[in-house]
Amino acid sequence: QNPIVIKFSHVVANDTPKGKAAERFKELAEKGTKGRVKVELYPNSTLYKDKEELEALQLGAVQMLAPSLAKFGPLGVKEFEVFDLPYIFQNRDVLHRVTEGPVGAGLLAKLEPKGITGLGFWDNGFKVMSSNVPMRLPSDLKGKKLRIQSSKVLDAQMRALGANPQVMAFSEVYQALQTGVVDGTENPPSNLYTQKMHEVQKHVTVTNHGYLGYAVIVNKKFWDGLPADIRTELNKAMKSATQYANAIAQIENDNALDAVKKSGKTTVYQLTDKERADWVKALMPVQKDMEGRIGKDLIQSVHKEAAALGLK
Amino acid sequence: MSALIIFGLLLLLMLTGMPISIALGLTVLTFLFTMTSVPIESVALKLFTGIEKFEIMAIPFFILAGNFLTHGGVARRMIQFAISMVGHWHGGLALAGVLACALFAAVSGSSPATVVAIGSIILPAMVKQGYPKGFGAGVVTTSGALGILIPPSIVMVMYSVSTNTSVGKLFMAGVIPGLMLAFFLGLTTWFLARKHQYPRMPKASWGERLTAFRKSAWGLSLIVIVMGGIYSGVFTPTEAAAVAAVYAFFIAVFVYKDMSLKKVPKVLIDSAAMSAMLLYIITNAVLFSFLMTSENIPQAMAGWILDSGFGMISFLFVVNILLLLAGNVMEPSSIVLIMAPILFPVAMKLGIDPVHFGIIMVVNMEVGMCHPPVGLNLYVASGITKMGITELTVAVLPWLFTMLGFLLLVTYVPSISTWLPNLIYN
Amino acid sequence: MKLLDHLEEYLIALLMATATIITFIAVVHRYMSGFNIPGVQDFLISLNTSWAQELTIYLFVWMAKFGAAYGVRSGIHVGVDVLVNRLSEANKKRFVVISLGAGALFTGIIGTLGAYFVYGIAQTDQTSPDMEIPMWWVYLAIPLGSYLMSFRFLQVAWIFIRSGELPKHDHAHVEGLEDEVTA
Ligand code: NA
Ligand code: NA
Numbered sequence: 001q002n003p004i005v006i007k008f009s010h011v012v013a014n015d016t017p018k019g020k021a022a023e024r025f026k027e028l029a030e031k032g033t034k035g036r037v038k039v040e041l042y043p044n045s046t047l048y049k050d051k052e053e054l055e056a057l058q059l060g061a062v063q064m065l066a067p068s069l070a071k072f073g074p075l076g077v078k079e080f081e082v083f084d085l086p087y088i089f090q091n092r093d094v095l096h097r098v099t100e101g102p103v104g105a106g107l108l109a110k111l112e113p114k115g116i117t118g119l120g121f122w123d124n125g126f127k128v129m130s131s132n133v134p135m136r137l138p139s140d141l142k143g144k145k146l147r148i149q150s151s152k153v154l155d156a157q158m159r160a161l162g163a164n165p166q167v168m169a170f171s172e173v174y175q176a177l178q179t180g181v182v183d184g185t186e187n188p189p190s191n192l193y194t195q196k197m198h199e200v201q202k203h204v205t206v207t208n209h210g211y212l213g214y215a216v217i218v219n220k221k222f223w224d225g226l227p228a229d230i231r232t233e234l235n236k237a238m239k240s241a242t243q244y245a246n247a248i249a250q251i252e253n254d255n256a257l258d259a260v261k262k263s264g265k266t267t268v269y270q271l272t273d274k275e276r277a278d279w280v281k282a283l284m285p286v287q288k289d290m291e292g293r294i295g296k297d298l299i300q301s302v303h304k305e306a307a308a309l310g311l312k
Numbered sequence: 313m314s315a316l317i318i319f320g321l322l323l324l325l326m327l328t329g330m331p332i333s334i335a336l337g338l339t340v341l342t343f344l345f346t347m348t349s350v351p352i353e354s355v356a357l358k359l360f361t362g363i364e365k366f367e368i369m370a371i372p373f374f375i376l377a378g379n380f381l382t383h384g385g386v387a388r389r390m391i392q393f394a395i396s397m398v399g400h401w402h403g404g405l406a407l408a409g410v411l412a413c414a415l416f417a418a419v420s421g422s423s424p425a426t427v428v429a430i431g432s433i434i435l436p437a438m439v440k441q442g443y444p445k446g447f448g449a450g451v452v453t454t455s456g457a458l459g460i461l462i463p464p465s466i467v468m469v470m471y472s473v474s475t476n477t478s479v480g481k482l483f484m485a486g487v488i489p490g491l492m493l494a495f496f497l498g499l500t501t502w503f504l505a506r507k508h509q510y511p512r513m514p515k516a517s518w519g520e521r522l523t524a525f526r527k528s529a530w531g532l533s534l535i536v537i538v539m540g541g542i543y544s545g546v547f548t549p550t551e552a553a554a555v556a557a558v559y560a561f562f563i564a565v566f567v568y569k570d571m572s573l574k575k576v577p578k579v580l581i582d583s584a585a586m587s588a589m590l591l592y593i594i595t596n597a598v599l600f601s602f603l604m605t606s607e608n609i610p611q612a613m614a615g616w617i618l619d620s621g622f623g624m625i626s627f628l629f630v631v632n633i634l635l636l637l638a639g640n641v642m643e644p645s646s647i648v649l650i651m652a653p654i655l656f657p658v659a660m661k662l663g664i665d666p667v668h669f670g671i672i673m674v675v676n677m678e679v680g681m682c683h684p685p686v687g688l689n690l691y692v693a694s695g696i697t698k699m700g701i702t703e704l705t706v707a708v709l710p711w712l713f714t715m716l717g718f719l720l721l722v723t724y725v726p727s728i729s730t731w732l733p734n735l736i737y738n
Numbered sequence: 739m740k741l742l743d744h745l746e747e748y749l750i751a752l753l754m755a756t757a758t759i760i761t762f763i764a765v766v767h768r769y770m771s772g773f774n775i776p777g778v779q780d781f782l783i784s785l786n787t788s789w790a791q792e793l794t795i796y797l798f799v800w801m802a803k804f805g806a807a808y809g810v811r812s813g814i815h816v817g818v819d820v821l822v823n824r825l826s827e828a829n830k831k832r833f834v835v836i837s838l839g840a841g842a843l844f845t846g847i848i849g850t851l852g853a854y855f856v857y858g859i860a861q862t863d864q865t866s867p868d869m870e871i872p873m874w875w876v877y878l879a880i881p882l883g884s885y886l887m888s889f890r891f892l893q894v895a896w897i898f899i900r901s902g903e904l905p906k907h908d909h910a911h912v913e914g915l916e917d918e919v920t921a
Contacts, residue, residue, distance in 0.1 A: 046605050048354075052361040055859075061354045074873075076863025114862065143779050145768060150867035155788055162780075164771055167788045167868060169366045172548050175480045178737065180545030181768075329822035330837030331815035333806075338844050356855040359848060360799065360880055366791050369757070369798050376758060547765045554761035580751035581808070588750070588805025589814045591798070643816055688816075 003035060004226065006218075008064040009042040011050050016194065017252050018066055018214060019043050021122055021245030025216075028237035033230055039064075050170075058115050063222050066122060066214040070151055077110050082294050084153040086160075086209045086283035088302055090311045095123075095211065096246070097305040103298075108215065117223045119216045119238045122245040124188050125253040126208040130201040131184025134267070136275055138162070138282035147173055147185040152293065154186075156286050157210070177201060188212050190249070193256035198266040205269045206257070207279055216242075314607045318343060322600075332646050333589075336596040340603045350606055355599060362598030363591050366550055367479065370469045372587035373553030374421035377560045378429075379583045381419055384564020384571045386531035387429035389524075390415045393532075396524040399513035403505020405441055406451045407498055409434045413455035414494040417462035418535040419556070421469070423644075423681050427456030427692045435696055441511050445697050446707030447504070453693040453704070454711035455497050457678035460644065462490030464538060464553065467644050467677050468670065470594070474601075474652040477666045479549045480542055484733040485667045489675065492728065493718050500714045530563045543736065590645055597649035604653070614658045624662045628723050631655055632676060639680020643688055647680070648673060664726075671729040675719050682708055682715065746808050746886070753801035757794045764790035792868040796876050803883025810841065810890035813905035834904065835895055842891035845884045852880030 008026070012018050026039035042048075048056045054071055056062050072080035082088060089095040098104055099121035108118025129135055131144060142162035148154040150167050158165035166182050176182045178200040185197070186209070192198055216238065223231065261268045271279065287299060318339060325335035344350055381387065394411035401407055412430045420426050431452040438448035460467040463483035472479040504510075516524070525532075537559060538552045547555060564571040571579075604610055617627065634655075638647045652673065659669045681689040684705050694704050722728055764787045771782035809815050822833045856877045864873040898904055 047602075049361060051364060052357055055357050056354055058862075059351050059353050059357070059858075061351045074865050074867045074870075076865065143772070143774055143783070145772060150788075150792070152870075155786070159783070162783075164768070164783045165788060166768065167791055168548075169791070171367060171476060172550070175478050176545075176548055178545075179480070179543060181548055325840070326817070327821045328833050328837050328840070329817045330840050331817045333815060334837070334841045334844050335817075337848070338840060341844065341847060353851060353855050353858070356848065356851040356877075356880055359852070360877055363799055363802060364795055366795055369761075369794055372754065372798055372801070373758060373761070376754060546769055551761060551765045554758050555765055557758050558762045577747075577751050580754045581747050584750035584754045584801055584805045585809050585812055585814050587754075587798075588802045589809045589816070591802035592806040592809070592815070595802070 001036075003038040004230070006037060006039045006064050007042060007047075007062040008039055008066075009045075009047045009053055009056070009062045010066050011045045011053070012043065014041075014043045017124065017190065017245060017249040018122060020248060021241050022066065024244050025237055025241035028240055029234055032233040032237050037230060037234065057217065057219050060219050060222065062219075064216070064218050066216045068124075069121075069213050069215055070149055072111070072215070073151070075114060077107075077114070078293050079107055079110055079295055079298055080215075081151070081153045081290065082107075082298055082302060083211055083213060084151055084157075085287050085290060085294070085299070086157045087280050088287065088299070089126075089211055090306055092123075092250070093309055094302075094306045094311065097309065098302055099213070101305065103301050103305060111215075111217065112220060115220045116217050117220045119218060119235070120242045122214045122216060122242060123249040124212040124214065125190065125249055127186045127188050127210040127212060128192065128204050128257075129184065129186055129207050129209070130192060130197060130204045130266070132180075132202045133183070134203050134269065135184075135205040135207075136269065136271070137278050141184070144183040145181070147176065147182045153286070153290055154210075156289055157283060160283055160286050173197070174200065186210065188253055189256040189260065190252045193259055198260045198263060201266055203267050203269065204257075204260060206271065207276075209279060209283060314343075314347070315604075315609045315612070317347075318603065318607070318609070326642075332642060333593045333596040336593075336600045336646075336650075340596075340599045343603060348606070354602075358599050358602055359595050362595040365473060367469065367473050368591070368594065370464075370479070370550040370553040371421075371466050371590055372583065373550070373557050374464055374466055374469075375425075375587050375590075376580070376583040377553065377556040378420040378422055378425040379579045379586075380557065380560035380564045380571070381416070381531065381534075382425060382429040383575065383579055384560065385568040386419070386528075386534075386560070386563065387412070387416055388433055388570075389528035389568070390531055391430065391434055393521075393524040393528040395513065396516035396521045400515035401502065402512060403443075403501050403510045404513040405434065405438050406443065406448065406501050406505060406510070409438070409448070409451050410455045410494060410498045410501055413452065414458050414462060414490070415532065415535075417456075417458040417460075417490065419464075419531065419538070419560075420459055421464040421466040421553070423457045423459035423678065424688045424692045426459035427452055427689050428696070431456065431693060431696045435693075443510055445699060446703065447508075447510070449693045449697045449699055449704055450707040450709075450711050451497070451501055452696075453689045453708050454682050454715060455494070456689050456692075457681050457715070458490055458494055458497075460681075461486050461493060461671075461674055461678055463487065464549070464556070465674065466590070467648055467674050469549075470645055470648045471652055471670045471673055473594075474649055475656045475666060475670070477670055481667050481733040481737060482670050483539070483542065483549060484736055485671050485729045486674065488732050489671055489718075489722055489728055492721075493675075493678075493715070496714050496718055497711055500711055504710060530567050534559060593645050594649060597646060600650060601653045610654045610657060613654055614661065617658050618661060622662075624664060625724070627658065627662055628664070628672065631659075631672065632719065632723060635673065635676035636679060639676065639683070639687075642680075644677035644681065647677065665730050667733055668726040668729045672719075672723050675715075675722050679712070679715050679719060682712055743811075746804060746811075750801050750805045750808060753797045753804075757797040757801070760790050760797075761794050763787070789868045792866055796866070799876075800879045800883070803879045804886065807883060807887040807890050810887055810894060811905060813894075815841075831898075831902070834898060838891050838895035838898065842888045842895065845888035845891060849881045849884035849888055852877070852884055856881055 022041055029037055029039050053065050057065050069080050069083040111118050138161045144163045145166050146158050146163045147168045148165045155165045260266050322339045325338055344352055391412040394408040398407045398411055413426055416426050416429050435448045463486045468482040472482055538556050541547050542549055542552050681687050684701050694701055767787050822830055856874050859877055860874040
């Protein structure tokens with residue numbers, strides 16, 4: 001009997017946290033189902049590019065993806081933009097209470113009408129600011145041109161800093177930072193380092209102001225058509241792969257920040273508590289401004305998860 | 313096996329004379345319909361997303377800019393300036409043609425456009441002065457090829473899109489090889505002209521030179537605006553193309569006034585048609601390389617080339633042969649879009665610099681444009697001179713051999729390509 | 739028919755011009771807003787041009803699809819005619835009709851696939867990331883452009899069968915340049 005084939009396509013290299021986690025899932029899934037499922041990995045956008053993979057999944061051309069959470073807004077599920085809000089998660093514990101608890105499950109359920117079943121969330125990490133000027137206070141970025149991904153939330157976030165947000169194709173970013181078309185950008189440390197952006201940025205400030213993560217999703221029709229016992233095994237594999245993904249993402253980001261420091265090309269600055277309070281103060285209004293788009297209740301439910309951990 | 317079917321089908325369809333874009337698309341459709349489980353709807357998706365990239369938009373922008381420059385009297389003034397500088401040497405007018413092509417290449421991204429812009433003015437003038445028709449055609453056909461080597465360059469944009477190489481770096485990398493090739497073509501011209509005692513022009517005084525320079529300064533300053541703007545961070549290479557188009561429109565209509573506002577729509581339509589043709593090839597080539605990837609062909613080919621123990625030297629030699637052969641039947645955009653995804657991964661594994669590899673491909677494309685059966689520059693020159701292709705082919709030979717020699721030089725001396733970008737960007 | 743021709747031409751010219759101007763303005767805007775002039779800078783930054791890049795891409799995609807149809811009518815699509823040119827007149831004619839038919843077939847199929855695709859997308863709430871316009875408006879370029887292109891192939895084939903004439907794009911022709919002779 002031929003095994004069931006799951007084509008799992010993603011847009012990053014095999015040796016990134018997401019790539020490694022995908023490999024781990026493949027291993028666990030094939031072992032758990034005793035070879036009844038075969039997972040084929042297509043890394044590096046070899047099959048479908050960033051902009052087309054979601055449509056390809058809905059068409060059934062691929063079965064599994066792990067797109068960045070920012071991709072679901074344009075799909076018509078604006079609630080996912082909650083992850084882009086600055087300072088919405090005080091720390092990783094709050095984040096994981098959300099992604100692994102009822103709030104996360106509720107978000108994934110919103111994908112069902114789009115023909116998508118969500119299996120879980122994978123971390124990349126919290127973002128740092130980089131630019132060619134030292135940044136201690138938010139006002140240091142006033143008037144600076146900062147590259148962002150297409151996103152209304154990120155646009156509002158940069159404007160809250162008094163900066164000039166610039167949407168720019170990813171492939172143009174490195175050179176734009178180098179020549180000064182844009183002054184700076186935001187990234188988790190691992191992306192900053194693997195894209196070598198620290199080579200063209202003099203300063204990095206560890207603001208941890210925003211979060212970057214992925215959702216692992218499958219084509220709903222395909223998923224519902226699988227035998228129940230196989231779905232159970234795959235869910236088990238996913239759970240374990242998720243723990244692995246989040247653990248290595250953390251390590252990868254810590255290592256990347258160290259490597260950036262060691263390179264000597266970039267000054268890495270850790271905010272004092274007082275400075276961090278200034279950043280939070282400057283960016284918190286964005287949460288209020290975006291209530292209309294994302295939903296007040298959803299934002300509050302995230303705050304409740306923080307409160308449950310004794311944070312305000 | 314599937315590789316054989318795919319390429320066989322493509323070749324068969326192409327030889328019927330149908331547009332290359334259609335042949336590419338039909339190959340993909342036939343294969344997908346009959347031999348795979350890839351959902352056919354993904355074809356429609358790919359046809360849109362294939363060109364949904366801001367970097368690709370540099371192509372229509374550069375074509376538009378080039379058309380404004382051609383119609384707007386920029387080429388004419390560049391030629392006058394070139395004549396005032398080198399006209400008094402052996403084969404003066406022809407040398408001025410080489411120089412004018414190099415100057416125009418620095419503001420235009422396309423080779424045929426360069427041949428048209430310079431050739432349609434300088435060739436009649438050369439005939440009038442007593443040059444054999446073939447001599448002028450040979451000079452302009454090959455010098456016009458500089459259009460894609462000296463930045464900006466549409467072919468470099470295509471290469472950068474299909475290999476994710478920085479287009480800014482490629483542009484910089486084209487400067488030195490471009491100047492070198494212009495020098496070699498000029499040298500060939502000079503030798504031939506001296507041998508045959510072709511006419512020389514009276515030497516211009518420095519005053520006349522200054523006047524000619526001042527008149528052409530508006531056009532020449534576009535070189536500074538494009539390269540300077542990219543380098544100093546005012547805009548990205550794609551945006552530079554849009555700025556160039558607006559600037560070229562402005563000098564054509566308001567400064568030189570060689571073009572009336574009434575002619576602008578026609579230029580827009582012509583540019584749109586030319587861009588659409590290239591973009592249509594791109595979409596179908598993207599579709600084609602999607603088919604190849606889902607059939608694992610590039611990976612298999614890379615594996616095969618690496619296993620058969622090719623070193624860097626023999627690989628580059630084979631690449632040159634392959635590209636020159638492809639240059640016999642296809643035009644540059646299709647070649648780059650089809651071959652780059654296959655050859656690039658191997659080149660990377662062999663440790664070849666991506667920018668250097670890009671320049672090798674571009675120089676190959678230049679050669680391909682100057683020889684039959686398919687050679688756009690040749691067709692354009694034949695259109696201007698009303699000479700037959702066979703006759704023209706013979707006329708082009710001396711310069712063609714110069715280009716082949718130059719190709720070897722560029723292939724095996726990487727620093728010609730990589731020195732300047734490394735200097736500037738590191 | 740004349741009306742359709744003109745519409746096609748105006749559309750692609752307009753798309754080309756608009757995309758160029760938008761990108762130019764976005765560049766100037768970013769450049770100017772980089773200067774630290776009190777008041778002026780804040781005002782410039784408050785003008786949001788983040789939609790410019792996306793709109794430029796969409797305008798050009800539309801231009802590409804309709805321009806390709808115009809290109810059929812003006813004979814700009816290049817093919818490999820080396821072999822065909824060596825055939826006898828009658829055989830050559832057959833090949834021309836075959837390749838025009840292939841063009842009509844391909845673009846017709848793509849138009850239909852595109853129509854299904856657009857219909858599918860129209861059932862969803864997908865929007866573009868920056869301008870947040872419905873994605874199916876954007877994708878509509880595929881069926882519309884492809885069907886028009888298919889029609890143009892058939893039109894050219896029909897004229898060719900009746901009169902033996904093909905549109906030929908002369909890459910060397912530049913209006914008004916021939917008469918300029920410098921000496
Ligand atoms: Na050029
Ligand atoms: Na050729």
